[in-house]
Amino acid sequence: MPKHSKTRIRGLDADDLEWLAANPEPDPDLPPSGDRWSTWDQSTPTERGPKPHPVWLVTELAAVDTELGILKTGKEADVHLLSRAVPDTDRACLLAAKRYRDSEHRLFHRDAGYLEGRAVKESRMNRAMAKRTSFGMRLIASQWAQAEFSALCRLWELGLPVPYPVQIVGTEILQEFIGTSDGFAAPRLANVSEGLESLWEQLVEAMVRLAHEGLAHGDLSAYNLLVRDGRLVIIDLPQIVDVISHPTGPDFLDRDARNVATWFASKGVTAADPDTLATLLRREARLP
Template sequence: MSSQEHAAVDWAALQYIALSEDLGSDQRWSTWRSVDRSSRGPKPRPGWLVTSEAALDTELGLLKTGKEADVFLIERAVPGAESCLLAAKRYRAAEHRLFHRASSYTEGRRGRDSRENRAVRLKSGFGRQIEATRWSQAEFATLKQLWTAGVRVPYPVQVDGGEILMEFIGDGRAAAPRLAQTDPDPDQLRWLWAQVVEAMITFGSLQLVHGDLSPFNVLVRGMDGLEPELVIIDVPQVLDLVSNPNGVDFLHRDCRNLADWFVRKGLPVDADVLLAEVLGAAW
């Protein structure tokens, strides 16, 4: 090979191809650098997050299967060096979903592109593509907004098409339990309720409503301690409290769903009082 031919070879590309051939079926190179900056999580980014181009994403197993998406446990690691655990939420294409959200959730959404809406209604190829990624994009944007406002949600790492990578909430590789699966003592119960109130008031100050809040989409980590941490998940359907005509009704339902669970556990709380506090924060 001449010196000119040697110089013309893209050795980095050849090395990448060779290394890629060694990856297992459950591995890929980290996609952090391949997504647009607007598709990455908010700054300042947590210290545990691995952003190196040398990192590998390894799928460790299925965490949850749902009506619209499946969640997988991912380890992002630089071999022999830093690593972190992530949850990969992968939305299914519209035709493979078991549940289709009612239009009452999406009424009043701001900034919706009319061309996209028409394509979705007509079920064109472009429309199917939009429908497949719309909920992931909506959830990622909401997670960024809530995280920045101080609501305890998983840190949103990145979004790529129909996949969201976010902070894994758990202990080691064991997922944190849902609130519905826990049995807090009286002190823990009061502590958790205070976090519910704080989170919902912050939602209200942003004029947002979760819309599907219940003990089944709230995680709790640190149940073996005095001050367990409540983390809200599943926010693709978050709606605008002001512009959505169903906003207050959805908010009232969220308040009842959580208050009723705490009452059953022995804490005398009032859903209507919570509703009034949240509405007071919104206006």
């Protein structure tokens, strides 16, 4: 029988490995450009913002999400700037992606008071959250993300000045980017020095409407209020408190009033008085 020569298979040398590292095979699950396909279809209708959706919002499934940088870091979550655009069209929008930290990070350093009244049905889950196990921390992250998204939806429908809540996927909340069309974020109230009398009036109106619904922001300050074109926008709402059902709800209402009124008073707004605002809010919330 004729002898058949064996084909010698050459192993990859250093040049081959270097070329492969520089020219990786494209991932078929990723778009040709950008960082991921739009996650719009990953949210159920109840995990999307209120209808009608704003005309600026890109909901096409052919859209691509591109990371543009980080807007804000915090102990509980980071906020990233995201562009969602349909390739080769003029359909594009900027979104703020708030991503709650996973269980490897220190979560919710002041959450104990806020979590009262948010117990889940399963005792195993409640024990895990109380003990801050890895599973419990993931539950807390999910609970806070859901609480913030629900609060944004509710307040948006009430006509309060909050970013439009686009969607929630796991512990990521996508919401309207408050800033310029070229990606510059609106300043925090703490960094604004003009038009403070008008901003104070806007804030009192918003807080009164919140109190009328039996709600308090829970952590309101000059650092979680944005100012865009002379208008206030309230952000950071995971800890929103039902002042009627929460054991210490009135205290949260008083603290919000004290924090913001003291700041405005320090800037020369004579109408800003903590006690007067607290009394007004308690009366609006029908509290003693």
